Amino acid sequence: MADLSTTYMGLALKNPIIVGSSDLTMSVDRVRQCEEAGAGAVVLKSLFEEQIEDEIRLARSQVSSPDDHTEAHDYIRKTALHLSEDRYLKLIKDAKRTVSIPVIASLNCIRPDWWTSYAVKLAEAGADGIELNISIVPTYLMQTAHEIDSTYIRIVESVRNKVNLPISVKIGPYFSSLPHTARALRNAGADVLVLFNRFTQFDIDIEKINLTHRYNYSIPEDIHLPLRWIAILAGQSGCQLASATGVHDSNGVVKQLLAGAQAVHVCSVLLLNGLGRLNEMLTGLEKWMGRHNFDTIGAFRGRMSMELDEKPDFYQRQQYIKVLAGVE
Numbered sequence: 001m002a003d004l005s006t007t008y009m010g011l012a013l014k015n016p017i018i019v020g021s022s023d024l025t026m027s028v029d030r031v032r033q034c035e036e037a038g039a040g041a042v043v044l045k046s047l048f049e050e051q052i053e054d055e056i057r058l059a060r061s062q063v064s065s066p067d068d069h070t071e072a073h074d075y076i077r078k079t080a081l082h083l084s085e086d087r088y089l090k091l092i093k094d095a096k097r098t099v100s101i102p103v104i105a106s107l108n109c110i111r112p113d114w115w116t117s118y119a120v121k122l123a124e125a126g127a128d129g130i131e132l133n134i135s136i137v138p139t140y141l142m143q144t145a146h147e148i149d150s151t152y153i154r155i156v157e158s159v160r161n162k163v164n165l166p167i168s169v170k171i172g173p174y175f176s177s178l179p180h181t182a183r184a185l186r187n188a189g190a191d192v193l194v195l196f197n198r199f200t201q202f203d204i205d206i207e208k209i210n211l212t213h214r215y216n217y218s219i220p221e222d223i224h225l226p227l228r229w230i231a232i233l234a235g236q237s238g239c240q241l242a243s244a245t246g247v248h249d250s251n252g253v254v255k256q257l258l259a260g261a262q263a264v265h266v267c268s269v270l271l272l273n274g275l276g277r278l279n280e281m282l283t284g285l286e287k288w289m290g291r292h293n294f295d296t297i298g299a300f301r302g303r304m305s306m307e308l309d310e311k312p313d314f315y316q317r318q319q320y321i322k323v324l325a326g327v328e
């Protein structure tokens with residue numbers, strides 16, 4: 001039987017399939033179900049920076065200011081305030097008591113502020129690691145790419161300076177030079193990069209004439225963007241890599257491991273079809289390894305990465321020309 005074990009953020013995982021941060025990991029019961037379904041680890045539903053701020057404001061009974069009613073705060077109150085700060089810490093403690101797989105806490109953040117000391121509380125509550133979901137959408141004329149990159153760096157540095165726990169950073173795909181940013185995040189203290197954050201879909205309701213935001217589940221075709229970047233970054237970023245979008249079956253798991261991923265995060269397919277899909281993915285991975293005579297994941301991880309390509313300088317260009325030259 002193939003050995004599916006791997007390390008991730010310095011943690012020992014029995015297999016590389018992680019249930020990603022989502023409603024599947026928002027309660028102890030659900031975390032236990034993920035373990036029973038075979039998950040190698042779980043990333044808890046995120047705690048949002050705005051939630052921590054809200055709680056502190058409430059505790060201090062401050063007179064409300066206009067800042068208290070930003071759209072982001074309202075959105076969080078309506079949609080994500082199922083987990084307050086204390087309940088989040090309790091979730092970590094209870095999950096750690098209940099399951100034996102690693103439990104990674106998740107913070108959704110946009111600023112390197114005082115709130116990063118909250119990371120210390122996550123560590124004290126027993127989290128095995130912290131995932132920082134950093135989603136900065138550039139919206140102002142005067143914001144430069146350099147400033148935005150350095151905000152990412154400062155967030156990671158400020159958490160790194162406060163805790164010894166392993167840190168993963170979940171980012172979006174929109175960087176001018178992802179390899180450069182990836183290395184800078186590594187230097188700031190990130191152990192793992194999770195590629196990619198899946199943003200809410202921006203839309204307009206033409207009857208009500210207002211903005212709407214939806215969250216669409218991924219589809220298997222969404223795998224290609226993270227797959228490309230994992231293959232390019234593997235070996236050169238200095239970080240371990242995890243994929244976080246579009247893995248819906250064991251073929252997707254195999255592809256990401258061949259590209260160089262240390263682990264894959266999975267949500268949509270489990271939300272759509274149930275946790276039973278996890279076992280199907282593990283069985284499919286094992287069968288594939290058997291067919292190709294691989295006893296361990298290390299035996300094939302990264303085989304299709306740019307690092308191990310015979311002509312890394314042509315890695316991207318070659319595929320591009322091959323495909324487009326054949327297109328009528």
Ligand SMILES: Cc1cc2nc3c(=O)[nH]c(=O)nc-3n(C[C@H](O)[C@H](O)[C@H](O)COP(=O)(O)O)c2cc1C
Nearest residue numbers: 020021022023046133198218244245246266267268
């Ligand atoms: C219902 C739902 C809730 C989610 N909530 C979070 C969250 O709180 N924090 C986070 O970092 N990602 C969140 N995600 C994103 C997932 O962790 C994951 O990155 C994304 O769904 C891509 O993986 P998939 O293609 O397997 O769905 C959520 C996804 C879904 C579908």
